[in-house]
Amino acid sequence: MKTLQRHILSSAVAGAFTLTGTAALAAQDDIATLRADIETLKQQVESAAEWKRPNSLIHMAGYADVDYVDPDNGPGSFASGSISPIFHYQYRDLVMVESEFEITTNELGENEFELEYLTVDLFLSDSAVLVMGKFLSPLGQFRQNLHPSWINRAPSAPAGFGHDEAAPNAEVGLQVRGGFPVGSDGIKANYAVYIGNGPALEAAGGEIEMIETPGIGADDDGNKVSGGRFGLLFPAQKLEIGLSYATGQASVRDTAMTPVFYETGRDYEYTGFDFTWRPAPFDLRGEYAKQEVGDLPGSAYAVNGGAWEAWYVQGAYRFGDGKWEVVLRLGEYDTPDDATDNEQTLVGLNYLFASNLIGKIAIERNDNPNAGFQNDDRTLVQLAYGF
Amino acid sequence: MKTKTRHFFYSMGLALLLGSGIPTVQAEETGSYPPKGDPARGARAWADNCTRCHNLREAPELRDDQWITTSFHMRVRAGLTGQETRDIITFMQMSN
Numbered sequence: 001m002k003t004l005q006r007h008i009l010s011s012a013v014a015g016a017f018t019l020t021g022t023a024a025l026a027a028q029d030d031i032a033t034l035r036a037d038i039e040t041l042k043q044q045v046e047s048a049a050e051w052k053r054p055n056s057l058i059h060m061a062g063y064a065d066v067d068y069v070d071p072d073n074g075p076g077s078f079a080s081g082s083i084s085p086i087f088h089y090q091y092r093d094l095v096m097v098e099s100e101f102e103i104t105t106n107e108l109g110e111n112e113f114e115l116e117y118l119t120v121d122l123f124l125s126d127s128a129v130l131v132m133g134k135f136l137s138p139l140g141q142f143r144q145n146l147h148p149s150w151i152n153r154a155p156s157a158p159a160g161f162g163h164d165e166a167a168p169n170a171e172v173g174l175q176v177r178g179g180f181p182v183g184s185d186g187i188k189a190n191y192a193v194y195i196g197n198g199p200a201l202e203a204a205g206g207e208i209e210m211i212e213t214p215g216i217g218a219d220d221d222g223n224k225v226s227g228g229r230f231g232l233l234f235p236a237q238k239l240e241i242g243l244s245y246a247t248g249q250a251s252v253r254d255t256a257m258t259p260v261f262y263e264t265g266r267d268y269e270y271t272g273f274d275f276t277w278r279p280a281p282f283d284l285r286g287e288y289a290k291q292e293v294g295d296l297p298g299s300a301y302a303v304n305g306g307a308w309e310a311w312y313v314q315g316a317y318r319f320g321d322g323k324w325e326v327v328l329r330l331g332e333y334d335t336p337d338d339a340t341d342n343e344q345t346l347v348g349l350n351y352l353f354a355s356n357l358i359g360k361i362a363i364e365r366n367d368n369p370n371a372g373f374q375n376d377d378r379t380l381v382q383l384a385y386g387f
Numbered sequence: 388m389k390t391k392t393r394h395f396f397y398s399m400g401l402a403l404l405l406g407s408g409i410p411t412v413q414a415e416e417t418g419s420y421p422p423k424g425d426p427a428r429g430a431r432a433w434a435d436n437c438t439r440c441h442n443l444r445e446a447p448e449l450r451d452d453q454w455i456t457t458s459f460h461m462r463v464r465a466g467l468t469g470q471e472t473r474d475i476i477t478f479m480q481m482s483n
Contacts, residue, residue: 055420059456088456093421096459121459126469129462141440145464151441179466186435190466231466235435276439355442386441 059088061387062100065149068381080105081382084116084148096121117170117215127180134215137168138175138192138229139244140289141274142312150386153283153316153327155360159344160289160310160333163214167289167310168246168270170215171196175228188233198225198268200253201293203301207336208252211291211308221262223249227270238279244272250293252301263301267294281322286313306336312344325350327362338370348380356386421455421473429478432471439465446482454479 064083070076082104090096100116119133136144142161146152160166173196182189197219202210227246234240250268254261274287293305312331318324327348334341348362360382366375437443449457454476462472 053452057452057456059453061457061460086460088460090456090459093459096456096463098460098463121463123459123462123469131463145440177463177466179468179471181468188468192466233435233439235431240439278438280438352442355444356448 055092057088057090059090060085061088062086063148063150063384063386065155065382065384067155067383069378070380071376071378073376076379077107081149093123095123124176126178128176128178131175131177132173134170134172134217135175135194137171137213138177138194139227139246139270140167140229140272140287141242141276141285142287143167143169146285148386149382149384150356150358152384153314153325153350153360154329154346154348155362155380155382155384156346156364158287158310158312158314158329158331159342159366160308160331161287161312164210164212165310166291166308166333166335167272167287168199168211168213168291170213171198171225172215172217173197173224182232186235188235190231190233191228193226193228195224195226198223198248199250199291201250201266203252203254206302207304208293208302208306209337211250211293212253220260221249221251221253221264223251223264225250225268229272231274238277240276242272242274244270244274244289246270252299254301263296263299266296266299266305268292281318283316283318284314287311304336307334308336309334316350323352325352339368339373341368341370341373342375343367343369358384360384421476424470424473424475424477426474426478426481428471429474429476432467433475433478436461436465436467436471436475446479449479451480451483454483 062083062085064081066081067079068076069079082102084100084102086098086100088096088098097118097120099118102114102116104112106112115134117133117135119131119135122130124130138144142158147157147161149155163169171194173194175192175194177190177192179188179190181187197216199211199213200216201208202212225246225248227244229242229244231240231242247269249264250266251262251264252266254263269292270290272287272289274285276283276285278284288311290307290309292307295303295305297303310331310333312329314327314329316325316327319326327346327350329344329346329348331344332342333344343366345365346362348360351359353359360380362380363377364380365377368375433443446454458467458472458476458479461467462469467475
């Protein structure tokens with residue numbers, strides 16, 4: 001009996017040890033599996049972090065718009081509008097390549113592709129960035145900062161601020177720009193100084209017809225233009241003012257000759273002033289721009305120079321929880337050619353679906369102040385999206 | 388001659404600005420740029436500067452890395468200082 005009890009007890013103890021050992025082994029396997037899973041997760045997290053924060057960053061931004069234009073003197077048309085992708089390639093906080101394209105479909109159904117700007121921006125210091133390449137003209141505000149359709153509060157550019165009018169569009173050259181604090185009241189200065197290939201002049205019928213400023217890719221006439229803009233920002237007053245000036249020489253370009261002929265020796269000057277005052281929900285801004293070319297006695301194309309001058313003032317007011325906006329813009333464009341002078345009034349209503357998605361409708365009245373010339377009034381509808 | 392003289396002085400001005408700091412890249416850890424800014428100052432700079440031209444863009448509209456490129460783009464476009472840029476990036480990333 002005693003022996004039997006001993007056997008039973010021995011068997012029970014042995015069984016218990018066996019079971020415990022098996023459980024322990026199973027637990028060790030589970031721990032090893034968990035450790036492997038954690039290690040895998042760590043690698044995945046590190047890999048994800050590397051993807052998000054490499055030394056080189058690539059980003060595509062831009063804007064697009066679609067339009068309907070209904071002139072008083074013709075049929076209304078849907079317009080494809082345009083898409084302007086902007087590419088940013090950045091290496092750490094040292095350098096950024098920026099490039100914007102504009103792709104449109106014209107009235108003949110042909111697609112047009114333009115390089116708006118392409119620059120390499122080298123971040124020199126906290127107050128200076130070196131920008132080289134083709135850049136939007138740093139003169140004034142509308143052309144360099146306000147013309148994108150999702151930013152412009154009207155569906156059109158002010159008179160004289162379109163392509164090749166009073167305000168220069170782009171330049172190919174070198175600029176240094178940046179900002180720095182002034183005093184201790186939060187007042188800040190911003191600046192841009194540049195030197196570039198400058199504009200080209202188109203002449204016909206003994207007159208200079210146009211100052212072309214698309215950003216000319218070669219300085220074949222050997223005359224550089226230099227200038228810049230200096231602005232002051234008063235944050236407490238929501239006020240910014242800017243002065244722009246550029247000087248140099250410009251040449252009449254004769255593309256009918258081979259090779260292209262440049263008639264040099266004519267002075268070129270730009271003067272401009274801009275302001276923004278935005279005590280919410282009001283936004284008031286305006287700009288004055290004047291390009292002037294000098295006379296050239298003995299010229300084979302145009303003895304007299306001329307001035308292309310424009311201004312606009314635009315007020316906007318938001319209401320309805322900031323979703324609705326009314327816009328009033330007044331402006332004038334004066335050129336040496338009476339036929340292209342324009343006095344413009346625009347009244348518009350905007351709806352902000354989102355901060356970067358805006359629907360606009362506006363009535364634009366264009367009057368030529370010179371007797372015998374008629375400019376077109378039109379109704380504009382636009383949907384603009386910034387991305 | 389007059390134009391050449393003007394260009395000379397402009398060039399000198401550019402040279403002075405260039406001399407204000409020649410940037411270099413240190414062999415630093417990936418993702419260690421830009422240095423962290425002050426988010427409170429960043430909020431102020433965001434409100435003061437963005438609406439100079441366009442509507443305010445909210446932090447969730449872009450990823451953290453996209454706020455870096457976007458803010459550096461705006462540094463060039465709007466004349467932001469380097470410190471303002473770092474402050475705004477930090478504020479937008481913390482708000483994301």
